[in-house]
Amino acid sequence: MQRYGILSLIREGLRGHTGWEPAWRFPEPKPRYDAIIIGGGGHGLATAYYLAKEHGLTDIAVIEKGWIGGGNAGRNTTIIRSNYLYDESAAIYDHALQLWKNLGRELDFNIMMSHRGVLNLAHDEGEMRQLKRRVEANRLNGVDAEWLEPEDVKAFCPPISIAPTLRYPVLGATLQRSGGTNRHDAVVWGYARAADALGVDIIQQCEVTNILSEGGAVTGIETTKGPIATPKVASVTAGHTSVIAAMLGLKLPIESHPLQAMVSEPIKPVMPCVVMSSAVHVYVSQSDKGELVIGAGIDPHLSYTQRGSFDIVEHQMAAMVELLPFTSRLRFMRQWGGIVDVCPDASPVISKTRIKGFYVNGGWGTGGWKATPGSGHVFADLIANDEPNAIAAPFALERFVSGALVAEHGAAAVAH
């Protein structure tokens, strides 16, 4: 793998940038692999990378129907945090956060990780108590979290008004200083480049059309580029998890919904951190280009169309202007939708299935991006060992039979 750095940049600068190698290959699929990962997004490529790096499984392929990072990896608002309420969630999201901290160095790719802090605002007494409880739960789990009084919120994030006369007054906020944002493309490209260097075949423009099984065990897949034999198939297809599982006759506790986001025109730096408000129902950060990046809630109905309804956009804009009145005259440049797979308990599925050799990683709902490295790390472990590790185990499909749900609806920063 060609190393990136100041020396290679100077060297290439002096010779007209003619020496850069392609960051990854564009191979044709082989007739057989040891394992196949369906879905070349952040989670899928991370899974492939950790399978190759930590489990020595290098004869594997990532099959992507479009291009890598063109699905939800390219559609989210890149907010990183791990301040979830329950032990199970804190374990996996904080595992991811610890991996994020060193990921750019590990992948030799600048993922533009910015630990600028994430504020979760409290607008009423009940919410304040709930968020304070979450701070204490986080601290017991070793997740960095603190409670800010209104004056401290103002000092940390000046554009927020703490006037007590507001319709939704800011009574305080939780702050996770290690939270922040990063660059989605860079993460996808960094994982792809590192996985490719370890021998992983990344096959784009190739859709999986069927998964073959015999005697209750996976034997291979059919694709638009022909059949491929493999004993292990791992679905990491945010937005199409149910569609992939249906190829083996499996029904999942998942429904797919559009989730919209949008960006404003670029403006001077105004937002020093990520701000999330559950009551007003919006989350905002500012990209390095200066655009305000805004997200909110899902469309309530099931849909695979990546756009969403206009009334959700209206609601999102109203919430934005309520929280940050100075944005009322901002122009918006882009709006888009992605499809999120939502589980009934708002926690993901990382699981074996009753088909031997078929693994599912999905149902991350509205918050999968932040988990990318942790999700790939524990999922690779599950695929390699055929048993979930301690972090992945609570997210098995069996929880919907046993009733041991990880009910994070209330603990997610934005209502689902």
Next chain:
Amino acid sequence: MPRLDPGIRSVPAGFRMDRRIKSGDDDIKCGNWGRQEMFLIRCPWCGERDVSDFSYGGEAHIARPTDSETMSDSAWAEFVFLRSNPKGVHAERWNHQAGCRRWFNILRNTATDDILAVYKMGESPPEVTANLPATPSGEAAIGSGNDAAKILGPDETGGATAGK
């Protein structure tokens, strides 16, 4: 010359999808209600209203088990949690929350958001035809919001603007 761009060299611009059940623009038979697009919903009692008038009630025709005292935990899990979640025709319940507050059923193509039929509670879903994606996770020719991840068929060039 090698390029700096580590990503894809060509982006498919044009794309055709030919596996329609019937071809043509007006191929969607919609029961008694005519062709409807999201996000206007025709309430069987009030007529056509914006989708924000309505609340979504989930998958339709899931009968509550009658042997609840003897059934297994996994059978309960199936009833409570498992959903078909199809990319295609979906039977679902809606409530006209800001109107007559009555429930009704809809058949909708979740790949395009075309509403194929509206029918009352207790009725069976009518037969419809829908414009489905050519492959399980593909995109329909019209109505999909996803122009990014469309797949080129083996004999397709990707249209005039696609590169090598």
